Amino acid sequence: MIDDTPLAVSTRNIQAEEPFVFSCHKGVSCFTECCRMLELALSPYDLLRLRKSTGKSSTELLDQFVIMEQEPAEPFPRFYLTMIDDGRASCVFVSADGCTVYKDRPAACRTYPLGRAVQKQSDGSLKEQFVIVQEEHCRGFFEKTQQSPIEYTADQELHSYNRFNDLMAGIFLHDSIGKGFIPSKKQIELFTLALYDLDRFREMVVDGAINLSSAEEIMAVKLSDDEYLLEQSIAWVKQLLFSPFK
Ligand code: SF4
Ligand code: SF4
Structure with a gap:
């Protein structure tokens, strides 16, 4: 049976060069806990990358692993990665050894615990802001590694993901x-x-x-x-x- 008790989550704003303590690796006691019971929204670039690791076409990925939902009040649908019915609502790509699509994992999996938002400025440019999202079960905050959002973005190879998300902002923030x-x-x-x-x-x-x-x-x-x-x-x-x- 799935324990659906809500977990405590705290968020705080952080500057681009401000250090925070976090590290996720196979040695943490919560390893892969965050790969279950989640709503993992997928961007077009996430799908492009998943095609590489899975060897599937975009049509096969959409059919087999993606759920599309559209709220009546929203202009565009959202696309989510399927979770499997294993009693823990696990991600289709999680294994005991970790993520089976690690090198092409979606942006949301790379970004955590950092959140990035962009705001459109009066001159049309985009300004980025960061938050730290700390979930109660995540032990990564008790590790020793320190880095800033800028360093973490580079370490997680998020630049291509952010570039395409910013292009998509030209649609969503039009x-x-x-x-x-x-x-x-x-x-x-x-x-x-x-x-x-x-x-x-x-x-x-x-x-x-x-x-x-x-x-x-x-x-x-x-x-x-x-x-x-x-x-x-x-x-x-x-x-x-x-x-x-x-
Ligand atoms: S894609 Fe990989 S990292 Fe992301 S939730 Fe699934 S198993 Fe975890
Ligand atoms: S809960 Fe935190 S430390 Fe544990 S696997 Fe997920 S991101 Fe890594």
Whole structure:
């Protein structure tokens, strides 16, 4: 039976260069405890990386490991990694030895206990802020290692994840969303396809079912690496959703 007693969580703001004490490794008594009973939201870049470690296509990942949910009041759906029914609601990728997709684990798994938020400034730039989230069961705070958010971000190889999250902020923080824009059902379908099912998006561009503006762009997508493709798909979704608002 799952113990669903809420765990105590505290949060505090932290400056980018302010040190905090934390270390997570196989020797901690709580090892992999945080890989259970969690809502693990996935970004498009998380899916791109999971394709590498699992060897599955984006379509297979979506079908087998991802749950899509949309609250009635929210403009966009959210995508969560499936937990398995083992009595502990464990992540599909956890094993006794740790994470089986460690080198491509999602941003949320890398970031903890650090939270990063971006705020859009009046000049359109993004300002980042950090918080420390401390959960009662986490023993990592009783280790000796000290680092700042900037150092931790580098150590966890979060730069690519943050770069793509910032590109996605161009959609989520777009002015028209603030003005109450709600995408149509068709736009949500295409949003999901282009951002979370990159293999199908590539096929549809190459087949001509999705139009990019030039033959050079189509050829670039055909030949591109996944990161370039995701940059193109984010730009395409922005155009799809917001071009009438420019
Ligand atoms: S992806 Fe890996 S690190 Fe993240 S919750 Fe699952 S097992 Fe844990
Ligand atoms: S609970 Fe904390 S220390 Fe334990 S495995 Fe998870 S992140 Fe690491």
